Amino acid sequence: MPASVVVGLQWGDEGKGKTTDFLSEQVAMVVRYQGGDNAGHTVVKGDEVLKLHLVPSGVLYPHITSVIGNGVVVNPETLIGELDMLAARGIDVRRVRVSRSAHVIMPYHVALDRANEARLDGAKVGTTGRGIGPAYGDRAWRLGLRMGDLVDPEVIRGRIERVLPDKNLLLDSMGANGFDVDALVEKAAAWGERLATHLDDTTWLVQSALARGEHVLLEGAQGTLLDLDHGSYPFVTSSNAVAGGATTGGGIGPLQVDEVMGVMKAYATRVGSGPFPTELTDDIGEGIRERGNEVGTTTGRPRRVGWFDAVPTRYAVAVNSVSSIMLNKIDILSGLESICLCVAYECDGRRLDRWPSSAESLARATPIYERFEGWEEPLHDVRSLAGLPENARRYVTALEELAGVPIVLVSVGPERTQTIERAWRPMRRAPVRV
Numbered sequence: 001m002p003a004s005v006v007v008g009l010q011w012g013d014e015g016k017g018k019t020t021d022f023l024s025e026q027v028a029m030v031v032r033y034q035g036g037d038n039a040g041h042t043v044v045k046g047d048e049v050l051k052l053h054l055v056p057s058g059v060l061y062p063h064i065t066s067v068i069g070n071g072v073v074v075n076p077e078t079l080i081g082e083l084d085m086l087a088a089r090g091i092d093v094r095r096v097r098v099s100r101s102a103h104v105i106m107p108y109h110v111a112l113d114r115a116n117e118a119r120l121d122g123a124k125v126g127t128t129g130r131g132i133g134p135a136y137g138d139r140a141w142r143l144g145l146r147m148g149d150l151v152d153p154e155v156i157r158g159r160i161e162r163v164l165p166d167k168n169l170l171l172d173s174m175g176a177n178g179f180d181v182d183a184l185v186e187k188a189a190a191w192g193e194r195l196a197t198h199l200d201d202t203t204w205l206v207q208s209a210l211a212r213g214e215h216v217l218l219e220g221a222q223g224t225l226l227d228l229d230h231g232s233y234p235f236v237t238s239s240n241a242v243a244g245g246a247t248t249g250g251g252i253g254p255l256q257v258d259e260v261m262g263v264m265k266a267y268a269t270r271v272g273s274g275p276f277p278t279e280l281t282d283d284i285g286e287g288i289r290e291r292g293n294e295v296g297t298t299t300g301r302p303r304r305v306g307w308f309d310a311v312p313t314r315y316a317v318a319v320n321s322v323s324s325i326m327l328n329k330i331d332i333l334s335g336l337e338s339i340c341l342c343v344a345y346e347c348d349g350r351r352l353d354r355w356p357s358s359a360e361s362l363a364r365a366t367p368i369y370e371r372f373e374g375w376e377e378p379l380h381d382v383r384s385l386a387g388l389p390e391n392a393r394r395y396v397t398a399l400e401e402l403a404g405v406p407i408v409l410v411s412v413g414p415e416r417t418q419t420i421e422r423a424w425r426p427m428r429r430a431p432v433r434v
């Protein structure tokens, strides 16, 4: 049984949590493969609302093994808080497995991220302030602590003694407070003690599940346009959010992935800085932000809102080899007189059909729109494409044609069951329980 990847096609917050939860009914294991607690994934089942930053979004199902893969950077404090929150809700958290190879976000990473953003002033990336960039930086520089290191206080001390003088120097130069070796060793050792029973060789867990014929779902965080390589650098995150990241960060090989479900919402949002050609700064944008409750799950910052941009969609479909799409939040567009859809840009007096690789070009791009008639009806109770108002159907068809792959699921509300399933559903295989 091969693996499926769920990946964001925009700037994050496309509703990957809802998509993953919805699909989890049919799989045995859900694996987060990159990012850290910069992610905020929302799952809604009945009256229950779950905001998850590290634990994969399938955790509500008792049959799911939840895996935090080697490509994730883990803030142990966030993870412990999340495990406690889940346990308090009666969820068996022993099924949450954490890769020994995943890197640890240390307090100095968080402090460096925040101090650096403050220093950048007008050129801020607008990070979530969770230490993501510095932690991935140390990983690449081979200076990191890994989750498996936390169970050995001597290893912790050795690693911290090696890096802390430099970190403290840097923090001091930025006007921020440094850290004490002994206090950090004590803190990290306590994390290790608390999390020891969750640590695992997750690559073998994933490979054994696949070998048993189980269906593994890999859940991406952030989105393609925030990808370190494919987004508008430097206004990106520090990991590979694209589907390819599932192989390096999730413990699978490329030929084990047979499906990539792209997740997008019916309009666009972006948190943090960086070019956003279709951004709406008027009342229409404000209305969408309010109706869509577009406030950051992790930071509480209002999300920037804009019309759907199909230029990066084509790029995202290509680089992720997207085979099917879930379209979320179309219900939020009800009540608009007309809806704009960006099909190309004008840049330096020329038409641009391709997503540019430079943030500078993107900043100069102005959208070329196709306009669609809106609809009044609320969509929350619609459960078939035929049940959508004609203008909504037209809009979905246009998105599908622009993306070039089938939209197999359409979400009309945050709750698990507020979902339109089309007849052709490649994700839905019979569950295999071992």
Ligand code: GDP
Pocket: 008, 012, 013, 014, 015, 016, 017, 018, 039, 040, 041, 042, 043, 044, 292, 293, 297, 328, 329, 330, 331, 332, 411, 412, 413, 414
């Ligand atoms: P993620 O980071 O991609 O998992 O997305 P977030 O959870 O950060 O943001 C998506 C928000 O939209 C969450 O509050 C979801 O509960 C909500 N949501 C998801 N799908 C729908 C939908 O179809 N309609 C509405 N109204 N809300 C949705």
Ligand code: IMO
Pocket: 008, 011, 012, 013, 014, 038, 039, 040, 041, 125, 126, 127, 128, 129, 130, 131, 132, 133, 220, 221, 222, 223, 226, 235, 236, 237, 238, 270, 271, 272, 273, 297
């Ligand atoms: P989910 O998984 C939306 C953005 C930040 C900032 C940039 C870099 O919920 O979709 P970082 O803290 O990663 O160094 O910040 O990336 N960002 C997100 N935006 N959704 C997310 O996650 C994000 N994770 C990071 O706002 O612009």
Ligand code: MG
Pocket: 012, 013, 014, 039, 040, 041, 042, 297
């Ligand atoms: Mg989110």
